[in-house]
Amino acid sequence: MDKIFLNDLKIDTIIGIYDWERHTQQTLTFDLEMDWDIRQAAETDDISNTLDYGAIAQKIVNFVKASDYQLIETLAEDLAQMLLNEFSIPKLKLTLSKPVALHGQNTARIVIERSK
Numbered sequence: 001m002d003k004i005f006l007n008d009l010k011i012d013t014i015i016g017i018y019d020w021e022r023h024t025q026q027t028l029t030f031d032l033e034m035d036w037d038i039r040q041a042a043e044t045d046d047i048s049n050t051l052d053y054g055a056i057a058q059k060i061v062n063f064v065k066a067s068d069y070q071l072i073e074t075l076a077e078d079l080a081q082m083l084l085n086e087f088s089i090p091k092l093k094l095t096l097s098k099p100v101a102l103h104g105q106n107t108a109r110i111v112i113e114r115s116k
């Protein structure tokens with residue numbers, strides 16, 4: 001299957017389980033891999049025959065900015081379900097990365113694959 005990628009989408013939002021995280025925005029990074037057969041779009045050169053990654057990016061930004069989850073798991077799951085409902089994506093892989101300070105500056109990351 002062909003893939004359409006949307007990588008390195010950085011969005012500030014409220015996320016986390018600790019008191020300070022409930023009033024301080026943090027920058028999350030999203031990477032999205034979407035299954036899509038690109039041949040019809042390539043033949044017609046028509047945006048309506050493909051997944052518009054610009055429209056998808058805008059939906060992700062709006063969704064994440066309005067959210068205030070505690071866990072990255074919940075955000076990833078709800079975001080994936082929203083994308084499957086709003087767009088004709090047959091299957092997606094979503095990577096969500098969050099900066100954390102555990103032993104120096106680290107990155108926590110979650111990767112989920114979901115399909116319709």
Ligand SMILES: Nc1nc2c(c(=O)[nH]1)N=C([C@H](O)[C@@H](O)CO)CN2
Binds near residue numbers: 017071100108
């Ligand atoms: N599996 C998870 N573990 C942790 C999460 C999480 O969302 N999923 N969150 C935190 C804190 O919010 C942390 O990110 C603050 O730096 C800790 N563990």
